Amino acid sequence: MLDPIDKFRGMKWRGEKITALTAYDYPTARLLDESGIDIILVGDSVGMVVLGYQDTTRVTLEEMLHHTRAAARGVKQAFLVADMPIHSYDTPAQAVETARQFVDVGAQAVKLEGGVSHIQQIEAITRAGIPFMAHIGMLPQHVREEGGYKVKGRIQSEAEALIADARAVEKAGAFSVVLEIVVPDIAKQITNAIGIPxxxxxxGEHCDGQILVTHDLIGLFPWFTPKFVSPEARVADEIRRAARAFIERTRAGGRI
Structure with a gap:
């Protein structure tokens, strides 16, 4: 059987797009797995779309391990990656310990936010034999310091830093890198400059693959939808419709 990491690198060179979505529980993970998705990410976005936090900065390691454990039970074919929450990788030693905890509950790889700034942590994780997915560009765990979710790579110095980040994480052993809210032309440059997906x-469309928060894709979090998302369903509307129908039928004395 082809190693998943070799598989993704091969997909890049063949021009086959890699697909990734988030899951935080067993049924969602199982449904995505049965749909043929390549990668399932147990993202710290769980804080916003499941736990009701304003952003991801309040998500704890315990919460992430809980949701990773649940999602892992539903995955048979997809490659399962887990987000390392804020302050769970402040040092290389802590990063490795955290990564091992995720592997223990079923994750096949881990992801943390940062490029050059976190190379020591990334190298420690990959040296420990744990597959690693990088994440550069907009870093949601830093949203408070940045004052919002801002496009990255608009100015030359920022673009150069992103390219340096991408090359650094590749050299450190990452098998892929997430580019979040990066100017499409810069994302294309990065994609062409490195050997990992x-x-x-x-x-933009020139990356080797795409990832979305599943709640955004299926319209399950109607109170906010990122500008770059085109929902494929309106699940929130269906939940409201079903609940109202149940209420009406029950109050009318109908059979449940």
């Missing part, structure tokens, strides 16, 4: 989110 780029997985875009809000970064």
């Amino acid at each position: 780029t997985i875009g989110i809000g970064s």
